[in-house]
Amino acid sequence: MSSLNGVELHVYKPEFFDALKDFNLPKEQEQFTALPSEMLEVSHERHPIVILSDNEPVGFFVLHSSARVKEYTDNPDAMLLTAFSVNHLHQGKGFAKKGLQQLNTFIHQEFPTCNEVVLAVNKRNIPAQKLYEKVGYEDTGRRKMGKIGEQLIFSLSLVK
Numbered sequence: 001m002s003s004l005n006g007v008e009l010h011v012y013k014p015e016f017f018d019a020l021k022d023f024n025l026p027k028e029q030e031q032f033t034a035l036p037s038e039m040l041e042v043s044h045e046r047h048p049i050v051i052l053s054d055n056e057p058v059g060f061f062v063l064h065s066s067a068r069v070k071e072y073t074d075n076p077d078a079m080l081l082t083a084f085s086v087n088h089l090h091q092g093k094g095f096a097k098k099g100l101q102q103l104n105t106f107i108h109q110e111f112p113t114c115n116e117v118v119l120a121v122n123k124r125n126i127p128a129q130k131l132y133e134k135v136g137y138e139d140t141g142r143r144k145m146g147k148i149g150e151q152l153i154f155s156l157s158l159v160k
Helices: 014-021 067-071 095-101 103-110 126-134
Strands: 002-004 007-011 046-053 056-064 078-086 116-122 138-146 149-157
Touching: 007 095, 007 103, 014 056, 046 095, 056 095, 067 078, 078 095, 095 103, 095 126, 116 126, 116 138, 126 138, 126 149
Parallel strands: 078 116
Antiparallel strands: 002 007, 007 046, 046 056, 056 078, 116 149, 138 149
């Protein structure tokens, strides 16, 4: 658990299910991500993470430590971030940025061997690219074709 201005990251727990299944995204955002209710499967390689504000789920993403990470980086200690979203009701309040700013501390606590987080962001999803860059992600120059077009591969180096 990591906290910044009342915003915390938590590993998913069943008590968050009802709030996450009610997540709503505008159609133009839904094309770029998956709703939390579709991504709640937990395994030793798949870790759903909830962004909480005052103990209410406002955002969500999944960290992967599976072989899928190798599609994005050669670093064996990296994790892949997917399905990042903030419930439409809570957008524009800084929750995405505050949640992402806690990744370094959170991952250091929960996944101490991880030293990099990679993600793919659609070339057309400019708001997401700007957000990731604001919190320290860098465009690696790598590209991948996704379901709806070209994906830019971004990386965040974690400091211990």
